[in-house]
Amino acid sequence: MRWVFNIAWLALLAFLATTWPLLPDVVGSPRFMLPRDHYTAWMLTLAIVGPWLTTYGSLLAARHWPRLINLPYRDHWLAPPHREQTLADLGGRLAALGLGLLVLFAGLHYHALQRAQPHWPQVPADVWTAGSVLQGLGLAVWLLALMRRFNRLPVVAAPRPARQGSRSTDLVWRETQLMWPLLAVLLPASVGLTLAVTHAQASAGQAWMPAILPMLLALVFGRMTTEVHGDRLCWRFGWLPWPRWRVDLDDIIAVDAAQSRWTEGWGIRFTSDGMLYNASGTQAVRLTLRDGRHVRLGCQEPRLLIGALQARISGR
Template sequence: MRLVFNLAWLALLVFLVSTWPLMPDLVGAPHKALPRDQHMAVMLVVALLCPWMATYGALLLARRAPGLVNLPYRDHWLAPAHREQTLTDMGGRLAVLGLGLLALFAGLHYRELQRAQPHWPQVPPEVWTAGAVAQGLAFAVWLLALMRRFNRLPAVASPPPVRHGSRSTDLVWRESQLMWPLLAVLLPVSVGVGIALSASPARGQGLWMLAALPALLVLVFGRMVTEVHGDRLVWRFGWLPWPRWQVDLDDIVAVEPARSRWIEGWGIRFASDGMLYNASGTQAVRLALRDGRRLRLGSHEPRELIRSLQGRIAGR
């Protein structure tokens, strides 16, 4: 995969240099256009620097300064005994990410070229939109595959868990937390869009998607709900059935209070000790699972959450 990435990288640079004379004297929208030479210089720097940072630079950072890498179970995967195998695996995955960046830069450059060369095959606007959506979905799939690969430690042989089939499924404890950081960002956006729509009703058709985006984000991520049932722990975001996770109480071997740093952010995050699910604040509860995974759940009432789990989990 690295060979494919290197060849594609070289092809992109050749494409940029060979089409330099075909660009117009001013490139870009009228109010922010750049002279051709400046635009091409910026494109070359970006096309060289960004793919390198996403691939070889990231591997170099993981090798020289593993403490700066945000990878689940970083201390295990980047320990001297596993580092080379991890870097080899990451090299192939980062090459795929780099190919996505190269496709993005090539598309952006060709879009400017087709504006300057109207006799060339013209790509309809719908195709550009579909391409952007496809790239976003491809990145989401890449991220999920990375999460699945590194979000659990190698399995260690252990006795099979004792399942308590007679446990009640009744709700034992529940907490709902609003995601204040998200709401604080979206509120000004909603107000700004509302002012723009009221000031220029004729532009309403172009702004309806921007107006609907904050509502959609709040609906999907606006709160975090944590529930302890007699047989399982369930947590989800927003007011829709998804995204949602659950863990059988027989698969939890330990719980303890924990904290999250503000720099780790909120929402769904990779962390050095496993996944972090947090809506606001820095208080959390750390769970150790039977398969080796660890995760943290943000909570404004961590003691109550721990108390509701103690006596019901496998490690009681």
């Protein structure tokens, strides 16, 4: 995969260097325009620095400064017994990510070129939109594959006991946290976009449309609800049934209070200590599962959640 990336990288640089004379004197839309030389300098800089940081720069940091790498169970995967295999695996995955970045830069440059070259094949607007959607889906698949590869340790902490059927399935404990950091950004953004479009169009008929995405993000990720039932621990974000996760209590071997750093952010994050699900604040509860994984859940009252879990776990 790396040699494919290297060839594509050289091809992109050659494409940029040989086609810049075909650009108009001013490149861009009426709202944002750059002189041709400035545009070319920016594109060449991005096409050199961006792919390098994504691939070789990230591998260099993983080898020499592993604390800069946000990898699940980083201390395990980058320890000397596993480091070379991990770096080789990461190299192929980062090369695939770099290829996607190269395709993005090539598409942006061709989009600028086709305006100045009407005799070239013209890509319809729907194709550009579909390409953007595919880029986003490809990035999501790449992230899921990375998490699937590194979010599970190759050890089993303890054998799983026989499932207990004596527990009640009633709700034992529930907590809901609003994701204030997200809501504080999205709600003003929705209002600001609506006002900006209304002012630009002098009509409020469709001014609400740009606010759909911030409102949808708030609906899906605006809060986190954690519940302990008789035989399982469940948590979900937002007001919709998805995204939602559950862990059987029989798969939990230990639970303790923990902290999340503000640099780890909020939402759904994979960290060096396993997955983190957090809506606000830095208090959390760490679960140790039988397959060796750690999961941290943000919590306003960690002692209450720990008490609810330990009472059910110890009552196996």
